[in-house]
Amino acid sequence: MLKAFASYMTFDLLGLDRGSSLGPALEFFIYDTIKIFLLLSVIIFVISVIRSYFPPEKTRRILSHKKVFMGNILAALLGIVTPFCSCSAVPLFIGFVEAGVPLGVTFSFLISSPMVNEVAVVLLWGMFGWKIAAIYMGTGLLVAVFAGLIIGKLKLEKWVEEYVYKFHSGLSHEIMKQTFKERLEHAKWNTADILKRVWLFVVLAIGIGGFIHGYVPQDFLARYAGSGNPFAVPLAVALGVPLYSNAAGVIPIVYALMEKGLSTGTVLAFMMAGTALSLPEMIILRKVLKLQLLAVFVSIMTVTITAVGYVFNAIL
């Protein structure tokens, strides 16, 4: 139905020629814009409602004194549904430690939360289809569990800043009570807020996609940075870290790159490096982690994400 509407707009209302390069490009643009905004609105709304049931205080209670492995899996999953602003990484980290959440489990949470975020997943879904989105989400969870397990195994508690262990807040933080109607209202408000922040990037991404769809040769990048080039993945990881601002901002770039033949594994690695290893978050985490632990964390993540890139380049 959306497709019919888009072609009606382009070819009947605007009277563009089906054989021109502009016509199909515009049809594609209209179709994709509507589709992605529908997806974004519905999914962000649903996630916002679910999230209102998982404030960090509750997640902390669930994870407190959990065993390694099961705890890591649970933490990675809770990372998706617990709303968490990067600025609260410090109080959250201290709060988790105080409540007896193992260090590795805390890391699984801290990794999965920004990496598997709803905006990134929905945009991947809308732009590249549900399979890529599901692969990104599944792999993101796997990376979070794996990296958390390793950090737990290495017993790096000594590289957490000492003051963290001396903290006593009493763990008595209350959980805000909300009625169902309040949750819905809040979710509606949040959806509108996120759409307001990302719409320009999304339109830009689809616009660039539509443009190069019609004009730039299909294998333009495949020749230089396709799966045959062994340096593509490390380069994507290295570029992902400083380039990243938010999932929406990076999507136009990713979309353009993938349209023109950059392989899936490389794109996934780029997105993951950007979300999981952002510089501002490192600076925030430095307040609770000693430099050694921060370095171990960054190394494990870099190696794991690079491996993910190679694996998916090989099998997809």
Next chain:
Amino acid sequence: MDIKVLGPGCANCHKMEELARSAVKELGIDAKVEKISDIQEIMRYTISTPGLVVNGRLKHSGKPLPGLEKVKELIQTEV
């Protein structure tokens, strides 16, 4: 009235502070808005910032931020 905005200082925390100040102004009440960035002090109330504390009671914590109308409502419950 005593209003505290809890946050170590990211974009969301600044927005929360602006919201609190605008709400106070629009409500035309006499209130002191204070930004708290000390972790020890923040953690007396919550582990998820940004937070809003009115007269010592936690009224909001974490993401997503409330809208201006909601902030006005939260403040008014303590008037």
